[in-house]
Amino acid sequence: MPLKAVLAAGLTAGLAAGLALGAGQVMAQTRTLELGAAGLMDRSNRTDLDPIQLGAGSMTSPGTYELNAGGYYRLVIQSDGTAESAIEGAGLFRNVWVNEVVINEIEVRPLGLDSIEFDDEGEAEISFIAITPGQYHIRIRGTSGETQQATFVIR
Template identity: 30%
Template sequence: MGFTKKVLVGGFAAFMCVASTASIAAGDLTRRPTKLPDLVLGTEDNRYLLSQKEYNLETGKSYKLKVVSSGQTEYAVQAPEFFQSIFLRKVEAGDMEIKAVSLTELEFEQEGEAEIYFVPIKPGKFEFYSEGLEEKGMEGVFIVK
């Protein structure tokens, strides 16, 4: 191999090492989540009030969503298509940290809260709702771009 070819190959190898190190240096995108506005389920004045009806998200960005139950009634929050289109890092509830591949629902039988840490991986519009209470206005949408 000639000198010029060795320099080119060596330069390319050095570039690849720096490029791969730079991408690793950016860090784990799941570790610095953006805090979303809390999703509060019901109030003393209106047990069927949702604090948020829409969340705008981006694929590849880490988020933390706190879901808070007022305890005014039983709430079963579901978002089947959304839950299938995210990377779920963990759920924190009470003194527990739950690590799972996916969610089916968050059910609150009384007052309480849970924090969901996730990264959207698929764009689209995904409905969320409290099962059986949709006609009372307990539904919203995740818009992922």
Template identity: 35%
Template structure:
């Protein structure tokens, strides 16, 4: 009888572990607004307004990225972009629905807002390509 009880418990635990976990509500709605990420200023074209962001997996965020237009900026975050659920990107009068980002390139003054949910914890670097040595790099810390 003990063997049957242990086997029953093991089977019950296996079934419970294989059941999907359901979240309440839509995780992509009501995003938390992060501090704007400003690329360059009139006084310093290589100034990055934020060097670090603290995020949580499963939480919705929106991040506005603003280019001062002082030079061309190609914002990259390869590992971060592959570890988020990207809901949309808004730029100008456009709303872009995509599965993933590779980079956001600003050839002149402008802004884009990304809406996303981090799905993987870690420390993910972001940078303006070719301008890292000028201090245009930071990190997304996701816990």
């Protein structure tokens, strides 16, 4: 039977305790989630974001990603292999909790993440919980143009 929890706009000590226990009620203001046996990390609570596409010197994203603090997300980054591409997103990655990065069906559970480099065609899946409200960017390393970045807003 699913558990109910009310999530706050930010990650509070109560939410952290609810994640650790995987059960119970966490009081806050925004919305109600039906939590399965895995708590917040249950797949039914995950939002799959539109993928980011990398090509020779370009990054294509669907626009600004609007995220909720305390929400569970999965982002796929795909490279077409036309050029070696390194993306950096330290601002975003330091303000989310990275659950795992999946590359070629190998799951990696990092303590932190700064950048990902594609030497060839392929994709990386990053699942995370948004934590700190603010505006963050993932960009092609060493660039500043708008066609070489994706914007994330955590509310």
